[in-house]
Amino acid sequence: MTRQIVVAVDGSAPASAAVEWATADARRKGLGLRIVHVCEQGQHGAEQCADILEVAADRARALGGGIEVTTELLAGGVAETLLAESVKADSLVIGSRGLGGFKGLVLGSVGMAVAGHADGPVVVVRGPAAETHERVVVGYDGSPHADAAMEYAIDQARRRDAALHVVYGWTMPAFSPYAVAYDSLIEGVMQEEERAARDRLTPWRERHPDVWITEAHACEHPVAALIEASKRADLVVVGSRGRGGLASAVLGSVSHGVLHHVTCPVAVVRPRPEVTS
Structure with a gap:
């Protein structure tokens, strides 16, 4: 099974930066990109959740140079759901802070659980790159x-x-x-x-x-x-x-x-x- 790069989105600015980072990494590795959004009960309506995924997918396809981009709405707890995604992912990419289900992702218990227990690399992205250092x-x-x-x-x-x-x-x-x-x-x-x-x-x-x-x-x-x-x-x-x-x-x-x-x-x-x- 060919692993994909998985990026989690929630409509926040760090999550958008994570999509850009994940897209560039997928291009470098020649892998597909899987964009997921955990639609927790009480956080967003189904239509808003779908819109979050659509915006992220449009951005990835615009930057991806033809890489395969797929999306999926997921249900459940954020940490548990993303840990399950990491099992079959090349790497899991997340924003440093988010909205809704990702609130406090890095500095709180959810982020520590994902970073410390994911099955493989977790990349935390704070914002767009200002410059390149090589x-x-x-x-x-x-x-x-x-x-x-x-x-x-x-x-x-x-x-x-x-x-x-x-x-x-x-x-x-x-x-x-x-x-x-x-x-x-x-x-x-x-x-x-x-x-x-x-x-x-x-x-x-x-x-x-x-x-x-x-x-x-x-x-x-x-x-x-x-x-x-x-x-x-x-x-x-x-x-x-x-x-x-x-x-x-x-x-x-x-x-x-x-x-x-x-x-x-x-x-x-x-x-x-x-x-x-």
Whole structure:
């Protein structure tokens, strides 16, 4: 089964930006685009729900260059319905805030549920892109979720003919300033973190020599490192969970920081469950 890119709409401005992002991604990947609207009871009438889908589909077809665009009205709870959609989607694209069923989507419980539990990548779009930087940023700490994020980021960079910038931030363990050789302890930890970060990237560079991979690792909170890097990025990619410097990414403080402050699209990637026969 060929996966489609699924984008959820509700008539809000961020959802319209999500349609534009999803359409461009579908064109790059040569995939179909499925536009869905969850018509919750008491939110919109059937006619208004249909109009929301029609407007989104018209916009996608105008920008899509001939990609297949399909639409469907869905019923049920927003989070549960979109999680079900993610199972058969290449990726799920949503606006950062919306109307009706999407109110508080990213900053509230619904958004966290979708980003943290979707079966595959979730892309959160805040608004139209103001400029293009030809750079994808990924937070990477070597965890399984970060590996999934790296795979997605490499594919995005390749299809965009863009550079991939890998970010790793860590916090310094607590040392007593009165400890013997305090300065050398700090320097040793920093050197070890930087060496480990470089070593983790070596296999990725060897497997993907066609992608220009740059890196930045610094002794600072991962949120600060990713926010700074995002200022010159077209997309920021993080794993739904991590370890070390990216621990609890997306579902914890790191995710909240990134989603609160990063203005470019953010992709949250969760490894898909292994299929057993």
